[in-house]
Amino acid sequence: MEASLFQSRHEAFITQAESALRRLTPAATARPARLHGAMRYSLEAGGKRLRPVLCLAAAAAFDPGADADHAATALECVHTYSLIHDDLPCMDDSDLRRGRPSCHKAFDEATALLAGDALQPLAFELLAVGYADRPALATALVRELAVTAGSTLLVGGQTEDMGGLAAGASADRLEFILLGKTAAMLSASCAMGALVGGASAEDVERCRRAGRAAGIAFQLVDDLLDLTADAAQLGKPVGADAQNGKFTYAGLHGVDATKRRIEQLTAEAVSHLQSTRGDTAFLVELVRRMAARRT
Amino acid sequence: MEASLFQSRHEAFITQAESALRRLTPAATARPARLHGAMRYSLEAGGKRLRPVLCLAAAAAFDPGADADHAATALECVHTYSLIHDDLPCMDDSDLRRGRPSCHKAFDEATALLAGDALQPLAFELLAVGYADRPALATALVRELAVTAGSTLLVGGQTEDMGGLAAGASADRLEFILLGKTAAMLSASCAMGALVGGASAEDVERCRRAGRAAGIAFQLVDDLLDLTADAAQLGKPVGADAQNGKFTYAGLHGVDATKRRIEQLTAEAVSHLQSTRGDTAFLVELVRRMAARRT
Numbered sequence: 001m002e003a004s005l006f007q008s009r010h011e012a013f014i015t016q017a018e019s020a021l022r023r024l025t026p027a028a029t030a031r032p033a034r035l036h037g038a039m040r041y042s043l044e045a046g047g048k049r050l051r052p053v054l055c056l057a058a059a060a061a062f063d064p065g066a067d068a069d070h071a072a073t074a075l076e077c078v079h080t081y082s083l084i085h086d087d088l089p090c091m092d093d094s095d096l097r098r099g100r101p102s103c104h105k106a107f108d109e110a111t112a113l114l115a116g117d118a119l120q121p122l123a124f125e126l127l128a129v130g131y132a133d134r135p136a137l138a139t140a141l142v143r144e145l146a147v148t149a150g151s152t153l154l155v156g157g158q159t160e161d162m163g164g165l166a167a168g169a170s171a172d173r174l175e176f177i178l179l180g181k182t183a184a185m186l187s188a189s190c191a192m193g194a195l196v197g198g199a200s201a202e203d204v205e206r207c208r209r210a211g212r213a214a215g216i217a218f219q220l221v222d223d224l225l226d227l228t229a230d231a232a233q234l235g236k237p238v239g240a241d242a243q244n245g246k247f248t249y250a251g252l253h254g255v256d257a258t259k260r261r262i263e264q265l266t267a268e269a270v271s272h273l274q275s276t277r278g279d280t281a282f283l284v285e286l287v288r289r290m291a292a293r294r295t
Numbered sequence: 296m297e298a299s300l301f302q303s304r305h306e307a308f309i310t311q312a313e314s315a316l317r318r319l320t321p322a323a324t325a326r327p328a329r330l331h332g333a334m335r336y337s338l339e340a341g342g343k344r345l346r347p348v349l350c351l352a353a354a355a356a357f358d359p360g361a362d363a364d365h366a367a368t369a370l371e372c373v374h375t376y377s378l379i380h381d382d383l384p385c386m387d388d389s390d391l392r393r394g395r396p397s398c399h400k401a402f403d404e405a406t407a408l409l410a411g412d413a414l415q416p417l418a419f420e421l422l423a424v425g426y427a428d429r430p431a432l433a434t435a436l437v438r439e440l441a442v443t444a445g446s447t448l449l450v451g452g453q454t455e456d457m458g459g460l461a462a463g464a465s466a467d468r469l470e471f472i473l474l475g476k477t478a479a480m481l482s483a484s485c486a487m488g489a490l491v492g493g494a495s496a497e498d499v500e501r502c503r504r505a506g507r508a509a510g511i512a513f514q515l516v517d518d519l520l521d522l523t524a525d526a527a528q529l530g531k532p533v534g535a536d537a538q539n540g541k542f543t544y545a546g547l548h549g550v551d552a553t554k555r556r557i558e559q560l561t562a563e564a565v566s567h568l569q570s571t572r573g574d575t576a577f578l579v580e581l582v583r584r585m586a587a588r589r590t
Contacts, residue, residue, distance in 0.1 A: 026446060031471070035446055035454040085412060090404035109385035113408075114454050117380060118446035120415045125441035128434050135430035139423050142437050146420035151321060151330055151413035159330040159409050176326070 001285040009282050010053070017052035020069035021076055024126060038107045038115035039122075042080050045098050050218075050290075051075040051189040057286065058193025058207050061278035068196040070130025071141055074123035075189050078149050081119035084112050086158070120149070131196075140195050148188035157181035164245040169252055178249065183215030190214075194278070203276040210272035214287045217265035221291060223248040224258050229294065266291040296580040304577050305348070312347035315364035316371055319421060333402045333410035334417075337375050340393050345513075345585075346370040346484040352581065353488025353502050356573035363491040365425025366436055369418035370484050373444050376414035379407050381453070415444070426491075435490050443483040452476035459540040464547055473544065478510030485509075489573070498571040505567035509582045512560040516586060518543040519553050524589065561586040 021043055028040040052072035059068035087094040087102035088109065095105050104112035124142055131138035148154060157180020160173055167173075190211030194204045226241045227250050241248050250258040269287045273280040316338055323335040347367035354363035382389040382397035383404065390400050399407035419437055426433035443449060452475020455468055462468075485506030489499045521536045522545050536543050545553040564582045568575040 031447070032451050032454040035451060039446065081412075085408060088408065090408060110457055111454070113380060113383065113385060114450050116412075117376075117415070118450040120412070121441040121444040121450075122446065124419045124437050125445060128438035128441060132434060132438070135434040138434040138437070139427060139430040142419055142433070143423035143427070146416040146423060149416040150420060151334065151417065152326070155409050155413040155416075156327050156330060158412075159327040159406070162405055 001281045006282065006285045006289075009057075010286070013053040013056045014049050016056055016069070017049045017072050017076065020052070020073045024070060024073045024130075025077070025122065034107070034111055035114055035118060038103055038111045039080075039119060041106055042084050042097075042103045042115060043076065043119075045080075045100060047098060049076065051079050051185055054186060054189035054211060054283070054286070055193035055196075057283050058190045058199075058278075059197040060193075061276070061280045061283060062194055062197030062199040062203070066197045068193055070126045071192045071196050074126040074130075074141075074145060075185065075192065077119045077123040077126070078145065078154070079185060081116040081123075082149075082154060082158070084116040084119070088112060091158075123149075137195060141192055144188050144192055144195065148184045153180045153184035155180075157184070161247065165247040165251070166245055167247070169247060171252065174247060174249060174252055177247070178216050178219055179212070182219040183212045186215030186218065187211035190283070194276075197278070199276065199278060203278060206272045206276045207278075210269040210283070210287070213265040213269040213272070214290055217262045217269070217287075217291050220249050220258050220262050220265070221293060223250040224255065224262070225293075225295070226250075227255060262291050296576045301577065301580045301584075304352075305581070308348045308351045309344050311351055311364070312344045312367050312371070315347070315368045319365060319368045319425075320372070320417065329402070329406055330409055330413060333398055333406045334375075334414060336401055337379050337392075337398045337410060338371065338414075340375075340395060342393060344371065346374050346480055349481060349484035349506060349578070349581070350488040350491075352578050353485045353573075354492040355488075356571070356575045356578060357489055357492030357494040357498070359574075361492045363488055365421045366487045366491050369421040369425075369436075369440060370480065370487065372414045372418040372421070373440065373449070374480060376411040376418075377444075377449060377453070379411040379414070383407060386453075418444075432490060436487055439483050439487055439490065443479045448475045448479035450475075452479070456542070460542040460546070461540055462542070464542060466547065469542065469544060469547055472542070473511050473514055474507070477514040478507045481510030481513065482506035485578070489571075492573070494571065494573060498573060501567045501571045505564040505578070505582070508560040508564040508567070509585055512557045512564070512582075512586050515544050515553050515557050515560070516588060518545040519550065519557070520588075520590070521545075522550060557586050 025043060026036045028037045030036045052075055055072040055075055056068050059066040083097060084103045086092050087097055088104055094102050096102060103115060123145060127138055127141045131141060157177045161177045161181060187208050191204050191208040194207040223241065242251060266287060270284050273284050320338055321331045323332040325331045347370055350367040350370055351363050354361040378392060379398045381387050382392055383399055389397050391397060398410055418440060422433055422436045426436060452472045456472045456476060482503050486499050486503040489502040537546060561582060565579050568579050
């Protein structure tokens with residue numbers, strides 16, 4: 001796919017994701033305004049919108065007319081809740097998120113806890129309401145997102161990540177964390193998009209696997225950039241992972257092995273995408289760029 | 296309904312609810328065991344199992360053969376998550392729950408946060424998986440539970456309750472808290488049971504309203520017992536609400552008005568239940584006993 005075409009489609013998906021987010025989530029002024037204000041504060045903090053973009057693009061790959069806005073927004077709600085709770089004092093105790101005060105700093109700890117707590121059911125409400133006229137689809141989406149956000153994937157990965165490097169550096173633990181903390185949500189994003197687009201069960205599974213491989217690669221690139229980029233390029237301090245006792249792939253297996261695994265995983269993701277019946281050219285390009293990014 | 300028949304049916308529903316809970320939620324030993332151990336610790340802490348019992352009884356009222364185990368367990372998962380997060384230091388900072396160390400005391404704060412976070416998607420997974428062969432039902436159940444657990448009801452009520460009496464004693468605020476914090480989940484329990492039992496939309500709505508009225512009455516009885524019971528009878532200190540600056544109906548409107556409202560709400564709940572086509576004799580008796588309880 002040509003770079004300029006990719007760019008314009010990418011920007012269009014981001015615009016669509018942000019517009020859906022604003023349209024489908026409660027206004028900051030809705031009662032209780034303290035709670036909804038905190039939810040919107042974190043939802044609107046920006047970022048790459050990678051999960052909704054993957055979902056919208058996967059849906060469009062199988063059906064250019066598919067309306068995946070509710071699924072895309074549900075994914076961003078779950079992602080945002082996990083960031084809010086991750087930043088809390090009892091977790092990473094992080095005062096900043098994307099250059100702004102984290103939710104519990106901008107509001108207070110109780111409000112941040114509750115904002116995260118309310119974003120989870122909002123995600124499932126969006127799926128049940130948004131696809132009410134296709135209940136088999138709604139049920140499949142709820143199941144996909146619930147399993148992904150649950151105790152064996154997203155929250156399970158968070159749990160095993162607790163204690164960082166100090167909690168023991170086994171390759172098995174690292175894979176569990178990589179899969180749960182990062183890859184599971186990217187995998188669900190692709191699978192949910194394919195479901196909304198009406199893909200066959202086989203193609204949904206191919207998208208799920210593509211998202212999983214691309215998701216692990218995405219995290220490995222993060223680790224690598226922390227080790228090798230220069231701070232000006234990255235926009236944040238380098239070497240912070242090692243200093244913070246973070247348990248990373250690059251730290252365990254070294255830079256060369258990490259680079260090889262990123263290449264392998266990206267090839268795997270591309271191959272899964274290209275073996276579907278969908279028009280996955282945009283997704284393939286996105287996955288390649290996720291692996292080649294410098295920031 | 297005869298007292299002995301009520302008792303035996305009540306015990307049977309509690310047994311069924313606890314057996315479903317054990318069967319349908321992950322084992323404490325499942326990976327990560329730290330997380331699943333905390334989830335099971337709080338799920339098994341007991342209590343009246345009021346939400347699952349209401350759900351099972353409402354389903355049985357419309358279809359004695361209905362299998363409402365997944366819905367009942369989903370309700371208890373959401374209720375349990377809300378108790379775990381409620382006890383956290385940034386919320387009520389409570390070291391005890393039902394006479395045992397609260398989750399963050401038995402484990403640690405991060406684990407308790409994550410256990411609550413994982414119980415929410417588990418609830419929605421149970422609905423999507425348990426009713427996969429009736430997707431319209433599954434979708435309706437997800438919607439009911441998601442709205443109930445969301446920012447305008449359960450979490451909204453928690454938010455407005457923050458600060459207790461000191462945050463302002465308006466009757467309007469009190470009603471918002473009563474509806475969201477307590478009544479909404481009891482309302483959803485009755486409605487979800489009726490949905491599983493195949494009740495008509497009108498009867499589901501009657502059950503929803505019955506549960507809402509009974510739920511507000513239930514909280515008012517709590518407030519009243521705190522003011523008027525003796526400690527030995529209640530099994531906990533009396534007068535604690537006033538001392539803790541809790542914002543209660545009895546505190547705002549007085550004992551007599553509280554008693555009158557409990558009677559009114561109970562009559563309203565009974566009337567809704569009796570106007571359905573279901574066999575609601577057990578539910579009617581349960582609602583009357585909820586209002587007349589002394590502990």
